[in-house]
Amino acid sequence: MDKSDSLFIEKLYHDYHRLMFKQARRYFQDQNQLEDIVQLTCLKLIRYLPTIRQLSRNTLATYIVSIVRSVSIDYYRNQDTARTTSFIDLDEGFEENLRDPFDMVDLEQNTVIIEKLKRVILQLPEEDRLALLGKYLYGWSDSELAGSLGIKAVTVRSRLFRAKKKALQLLGDMDEA
16 A cells, blocks of 8 residues: 555545444444444455545445445454344244345335435535535534534534425425426
8 A cells, every 4th residue: 555545544534434433333332342343444445445536525425334334234243242132032923023124115215215315415505415414424513514614613503404494395395296
């Protein structure tokens, strides 16, 4: 790995470490485990540097989220602690209540929803789009968001409220059409 790769990975970590920790926190709460997940994610990202360099910022964030999810699942499966399940407490017919993660109907519905959200976000004014992406995709704090948008930290919440309201209105208009 050359110097430019090292600088790229450093910048990648600096820009996305909060997002990685936030995603890892969905699976683990222990700080040591969170750090392991983020470190393993960075190692995995290094393997795909040529691909990562070509991705747009939004696509890169989505890619990083999927890598964190994959690493978290692998980490969970490979933990040394023995996991036992007691089937005595389970109700008969519990299998019917389990969701199939590969249910094609759910995947199709999720894909439709994601496409609608993408179209709605692209229709928003730039400041609203940046506010929503910064807060909910990148996981920025209010102060980070304020700095990025060039507004006071106390106005971030109202900006987010108005942006969500506009997005919901556009989504409603899209559903009516």
